[in-house]
Amino acid sequence: MDWTLEVIVVPVSDLDRSKRFYEEQLGFKVDHDTTFSEDARVLQLTPPGSGCSIVMGKGIVKGEPGTLKGVQLVVSDLEKARAQLVERGVEVGEIVRMNEADGGSFIFFDDPDGNSWAVQEIKARATGGEWK
Template sequence: MNWTLEVIVVPVTDLDRARTFYADGLGFHVDHDTVRGGQRVIQFTPPGSGCSVVMGSALRPMPPGTLRGMQLVVNDLRAAHAELLARGVPAGDIQVLGGPSPRPATADDDLNFVGFLSFQDPDGNGWTVQQITARP
């Protein structure tokens, strides 16, 4: 049996601000932005992902800004970092997490599996991006 993760609910305070951040800042595709029964729901999907992010005026299972541990995976972390910065997303520096402690990445580092960067959405929800270029 396959178990697929399809949707993550992200708690936010301002749907318009979140839509701008996720669509324009991160480049996520807006699957739909719908109002039904007075409740607005927006669904985004990261390019190439099978899992979507949903937020809405009635979808707040936790306080805005408290979601942590969401992780995106890219095959080129340096390019992803440059793209985030170019889009105005205040992403942290690339870190290498292999070894005894995290350290800043150098130009010579192979980032496969060990390269990470972090950022937060406008509400403070935390995201991590990891590089995986080849899986065993």
């Protein structure tokens, strides 16, 4: 049986500001933006190519804005990903190379509430203990 990770909850203070950041600056696709009442709204977005989405909301999602730390996105070309983020106005750090092995390079950024994200470069994946 597979256990798939489908949704990560991102606590934010302003849904419209966060929607603009994740959609326009990060390029996430808006899956749905549903208002149930004046006090309840849910917003789901998905990174390009990802099987896992993020959800934020009003009256539904619990958590203090800015407390999400350490979620990682993965790309095959970190320099290109960083250039896209910079071009879209995201304040992103320089590339950090942890080691020469594949998977050892990262960039980091925060959303407007201070939720912290990492982007890792992986050019090959381990399968059955071997890199392919």
